[in-house]
Amino acid sequence: MKTMTAACALTLAAGAASASLTITEIWAGGVSGTEQTADWVEITNFGNSSVSFSGVYYDDDSADATKDDEVFGIGSIAAGESVIVLVSWEDNWGSATDALDAFAAVWGAGNLAGVQIGYVDGGSGLGGGGDAAYFFDGNTSAAATLASQSYAGPALPASFIYNPGTISFGDLAQGGVYGAYTSDQPASDDGTFAIGSPGVVPAPMSAAVLGLGGLAAMRRRR
Numbered sequence: 001m002k003t004m005t006a007a008c009a010l011t012l013a014a015g016a017a018s019a020s021l022t023i024t025e026i027w028a029g030g031v032s033g034t035e036q037t038a039d040w041v042e043i044t045n046f047g048n049s050s051v052s053f054s055g056v057y058y059d060d061d062s063a064d065a066t067k068d069d070e071v072f073g074i075g076s077i078a079a080g081e082s083v084i085v086l087v088s089w090e091d092n093w094g095s096a097t098d099a100l101d102a103f104a105a106v107w108g109a110g111n112l113a114g115v116q117i118g119y120v121d122g123g124s125g126l127g128g129g130g131d132a133a134y135f136f137d138g139n140t141s142a143a144a145t146l147a148s149q150s151y152a153g154p155a156l157p158a159s160f161i162y163n164p165g166t167i168s169f170g171d172l173a174q175g176g177v178y179g180a181y182t183s184d185q186p187a188s189d190d191g192t193f194a195i196g197s198p199g200v201v202p203a204p205m206s207a208a209v210l211g212l213g214g215l216a217a218m219r220r221r222r
Ligand SMILES: [Ca+2]
Pocket: 028, 029, 039, 125, 126, 127, 128
């Protein structure tokens, strides 16, 4: 408990001093067959003030800000807000609108009410055998990293999550834990459903300090 409290204090201090964006969930597409929802990343602002998210560029584990893969659809992320960014949707959809519609159908429009959902124009896919997501403030080699997260595989029909209890990333989402639920529609054309919590943000410090566990999961609505 002492270690966990110290880690919280460190995180809060870092958040106050600089960037406050944290990647809190990654869906790498852990299903066989043709995916019915694009790979996506959830980003949460754990800071106390809004953060601009325009002119932001994405890459996977090659971590190259100069690759011209701009994020569209999200102007800023408010304090406490969690947003979703679809990546590599061109594999299965002809337009971003179609990919956004497919995402909403699979995960449930009702579950996503009030959640900002953007998309990368192009961009590398997130591999099921381990990969990483990077978001840069610009597309020059000097661009600052706003948020990044690597993960190990294998991807199963569940997203990789930020676990507020252990303050670490990489656990697979479990239904009913930290707000995760089974998708409204199959995530693959073979009928496999998925488990995730797009737009649902576990309260990171209350879970660790107060020991509330799964009860700390809460849905943010704007
Ligand atoms: Ca993938």
